Amino acid sequence: MKIIADAFGGDNAPLEILKGCAMAAEEYGVGIILTGDEETIRRVAAENGVSLEKMEIVHASQVMDMNAPPTAILKGYRDSSLAVGLRLLSEGRGDAFVSAGSTGAFVVGASHIVKRIKGIKRAALAPVIPTVEGRYMLIDCGANAECRPEMLVQFGAMGAAYMNKILDVENPRVALINNGAEEHKGTPLQQEAYRLLTESPLHFVGNIEARQLPQGGCDVAVCDGFTGNIVLKLTEGLSKALIGQIKGILMKNTATKLAALTLKGGLAEFKKKMDYKEYGGAALLGISKPTIKAHGSSDAKAFKNAVGQAVRFARQNVIGSIEGYLAEMKAKE
Amino acid sequence: MKIIADAFGGDNAPLEILKGCAMAAEEYGVGIILTGDEETIRRVAAENGVSLEKMEIVHASQVMDMNAPPTAILKGYRDSSLAVGLRLLSEGRGDAFVSAGSTGAFVVGASHIVKRIKGIKRAALAPVIPTVEGRYMLIDCGANAECRPEMLVQFGAMGAAYMNKILDVENPRVALINNGAEEHKGTPLQQEAYRLLTESPLHFVGNIEARQLPQGGCDVAVCDGFTGNIVLKLTEGLSKALIGQIKGILMKNTATKLAALTLKGGLAEFKKKMDYKEYGGAALLGISKPTIKAHGSSDAKAFKNAVGQAVRFARQNVIGSIEGYLAEMKAKE
Numbered sequence: 001m002k003i004i005a006d007a008f009g010g011d012n013a014p015l016e017i018l019k020g021c022a023m024a025a026e027e028y029g030v031g032i033i034l035t036g037d038e039e040t041i042r043r044v045a046a047e048n049g050v051s052l053e054k055m056e057i058v059h060a061s062q063v064m065d066m067n068a069p070p071t072a073i074l075k076g077y078r079d080s081s082l083a084v085g086l087r088l089l090s091e092g093r094g095d096a097f098v099s100a101g102s103t104g105a106f107v108v109g110a111s112h113i114v115k116r117i118k119g120i121k122r123a124a125l126a127p128v129i130p131t132v133e134g135r136y137m138l139i140d141c142g143a144n145a146e147c148r149p150e151m152l153v154q155f156g157a158m159g160a161a162y163m164n165k166i167l168d169v170e171n172p173r174v175a176l177i178n179n180g181a182e183e184h185k186g187t188p189l190q191q192e193a194y195r196l197l198t199e200s201p202l203h204f205v206g207n208i209e210a211r212q213l214p215q216g217g218c219d220v221a222v223c224d225g226f227t228g229n230i231v232l233k234l235t236e237g238l239s240k241a242l243i244g245q246i247k248g249i250l251m252k253n254t255a256t257k258l259a260a261l262t263l264k265g266g267l268a269e270f271k272k273k274m275d276y277k278e279y280g281g282a283a284l285l286g287i288s289k290p291t292i293k294a295h296g297s298s299d300a301k302a303f304k305n306a307v308g309q310a311v312r313f314a315r316q317n318v319i320g321s322i323e324g325y326l327a328e329m330k331a332k333e
Numbered sequence: 334m335k336i337i338a339d340a341f342g343g344d345n346a347p348l349e350i351l352k353g354c355a356m357a358a359e360e361y362g363v364g365i366i367l368t369g370d371e372e373t374i375r376r377v378a379a380e381n382g383v384s385l386e387k388m389e390i391v392h393a394s395q396v397m398d399m400n401a402p403p404t405a406i407l408k409g410y411r412d413s414s415l416a417v418g419l420r421l422l423s424e425g426r427g428d429a430f431v432s433a434g435s436t437g438a439f440v441v442g443a444s445h446i447v448k449r450i451k452g453i454k455r456a457a458l459a460p461v462i463p464t465v466e467g468r469y470m471l472i473d474c475g476a477n478a479e480c481r482p483e484m485l486v487q488f489g490a491m492g493a494a495y496m497n498k499i500l501d502v503e504n505p506r507v508a509l510i511n512n513g514a515e516e517h518k519g520t521p522l523q524q525e526a527y528r529l530l531t532e533s534p535l536h537f538v539g540n541i542e543a544r545q546l547p548q549g550g551c552d553v554a555v556c557d558g559f560t561g562n563i564v565l566k567l568t569e570g571l572s573k574a575l576i577g578q579i580k581g582i583l584m585k586n587t588a589t590k591l592a593a594l595t596l597k598g599g600l601a602e603f604k605k606k607m608d609y610k611e612y613g614g615a616a617l618l619g620i621s622k623p624t625i626k627a628h629g630s631s632d633a634k635a636f637k638n639a640v641g642q643a644v645r646f647a648r649q650n651v652i653g654s655i656e657g658y659l660a661e662m663k664a665k666e
Contacts, residue, residue: 230512256599
């Protein structure tokens with residue numbers, strides 16, 4: 001198996017990406033194809049003692065500009081490390097693609113260069129978010145600010161396929177993020193999506209309120225990309241703010257620092273449990289080949305986890321499972 | 334000054350409401366008009382040693398059913414403690430109204446019985462939410478799932494008036510909750526609201542991402558009621574989940590319990606800082622007289638704070654300030 005990795009995506013590229021890829025090649029025993037400026041890759045690797053063994057480099061002369069419009073990947077940035085990686089994937093040179101680069105360009109590039117699964121209306125970004133009792137997949141977390149009800153149903157199917165194949169969840173519980181539990185709640189988008197989800201072959205467990213999300217209660221939480229962006233960003237921002245406050249309390253003086261030592265084990269466990277990086281990046285679901293968007297701030301370990309996720313994504317045939325749901329839904333129409 | 338209080342709204346009515354009103358009468362030196370079943374109020378007060386001095390009771394034979402549609406307040410529940418309280422307010426029998434009852438019925442009842450401020454398209458629910466560096470008003474947090482861009486601008490004006498008059502914020506910073514910082518971000522609703530806010534007399538500071546909200550950065554965060562519901566409920570749910578996890582770490586064994594003792598002061602301070610109950614209830618802004626929606630789970634102290642908020646709301650002439658903004662915006666058209 002070969003994973004294609006964008007060596008120039010994200011805040012810590014290329015060094016952390018190279019380190020992460022070296023760790024992944026070792027840990028998962030897979031080949032890696034790096035895309036990006038070959039000379040820089042070789043120089044940075046040499047300067048930092050990162051072995052490029054088991055890795056190929058495919059040269060790309062450009063880096064996608066984070067401030068360029070996403071569609072620029074199809075025009076002025078056709079030779080960016082992101083575009084070249086996606087092209088290699090579409091040509092079958094590797095089994096999956098990972099990038100920590102621009103989210104918008106990633107979605108546009110994957111949809112147009114690699115193409116969507118036949119019948120899928122929109123690709124959706126889907127991170128796995130830790131909860132008190134486990135984790136849930138949030139889909140869509142931001143690829144599509146505006147959605148139609150039938151897209152939300154497809155998001156549910158894609159999320160269920162992923163959670164079943166990658167995280168071994170039997171019969172994943174799919175819920176609709178809404179402003180109340182009753183079926184008439186929400187805007188016409190949620191009301192119609194509720195109806196369609198009820199009629200679908202998915203294991204639909206009804207609406208879920210945002211209050212319930214951090215406790216658990218579903219395996220796949222479906223929403224439009226605007227709402228998903230709010231949920232993801234607020235989860236990240238509030239966790240960070242609250243943990244920062246707790247740290248302040250622990251570091252206040254000598255006595256509290258001593259107390260903190262006693263709590264060290266418990267706090268470390270808690271931190272690990274709540275660390276979304278443990279689940280790798282966000283899968284871009286709906287594309288005809290496995291694509292993973294790593295967090296823009298990925299360090300080596302986070303990128304390594306994202307490569308590991310790409311390996312499982314390719315091995316477990318998630319895409320075949322999504323196609324199965326699509327066929328089932330079509331048959332019901 | 335007289336505050337009208339719905340004695341039968343919320344999970345802990347009537348006892349906690351009566352206690353809260355007694356505390357408020359004492360602390361703020363105001364008169365209270367209680368609405369609800371007179372016999373029950375007198376009996377519960379007597380049984381629990383709550384003094385009804387300085388309080389009047391206006392009998393109401395019904396309690397608004399939480400499961401009834403909100404519009405039922407105008408039909409089958411016209412003699413509910415909620416409807417009667419709103420009618421007393423519209424007749425000028427008191428200066429402000431507080432209820433911990435059904436949110437939907439409260440919004441519908443206030444809009445139709447007390448009426449909106451002339452020119453205001455929709456009333457909005459607006460709680461004040463604590464942040465690391467202070468607090469912000471979230472408007473609308475759920476009264477209107479669907480909004481038009483001009484409504485969001487009015488929400489900004491109402492929030493600015495409140496923050497200025499009640500929390501003494503000079504020139505409140507108004508921000509638009511969006512999925513990115515750039516002005517073209519969001520759906521057409523946010524894009525057009527951004528344009529209108531830029532042209533308005535408000536101190537508009539641009540888009541705010543959900544990630545930033547818990548840190549601070551604005552005094553008024555404007556959004557449609559669906560998004561606001563997600564922000565409010567996720568903030569409550571995630572705070573609760575994380576604090577629960579921290580408690581678990583502290584209570585794990587004898588050593589951690591001892592450590593917890595050392596941290597007691599810091600944790601109590603943190604809890605107080607993050608407690609939204611400190612700010613009272615959610616103001617229902619846009620109604621022609623002061624109306625406060627207390628949290629459904631209000632205990633005596635939370636309800637007392639909500640009454641205190643109603644007192645300030647009436648004293649500070651927030652409504653006059655909202656009318657001033659409306660006139661300024663009309664002049665600019």
